[in-house]
Amino acid sequence: MASSTGSRWIRPEVYPLFAAVGVAVGICGMQLIRNIFTNPEVRVTKENRAAGVLENFAEGEKYSQHAIRKFVRNRPPQIMPSVNNFFSDPK
Template identity: 45%
Template sequence: MDATFRKRWLKPEVYPLGVFVIGAVGLAAYLSARKLITDPEVRVNKDDRKHGRLDNHSEGEVYHNHPLRRFLRDKKTQIMPGLNEYFSKPLNPSK
């Protein structure tokens, strides 16, 4: 069984697939843990759940404006801004 697994999956051609699968699982685990631990709408223990709906707008703002969002707030939303600016310039008409 072990030799068959090595022959089939531990090839250099499979490494990129493994990297993407591990990355996706890691990202999903991070986002799930963040939602479970820091989201003000998620209440895990019984004492917090019995209060029902809370008006905790300040906690919601802190959760919504996380450090990555604050970092990207003033950045351009383009993937290649230099290339987009180059191709969006009007051509000089020759008269």
């Protein structure tokens, strides 16, 4: 029984599926860890939870304006700008 299950799922055709699911789980895990450790609204320890609602706007601004957002802020919102310009710009 175990060998038939292994031969059914461990095939070269299934490797891209494993890779896609692995990347998705990695992204979800990264976002979860980022929220737990750097989100100013998440308080894990009892001492931080006892503080109540904090009016700390600088920390919230630092969390929301992270490095990736700053990197893409002034870029065009296109995935492939050269292809888009080729088909949309008049000659």
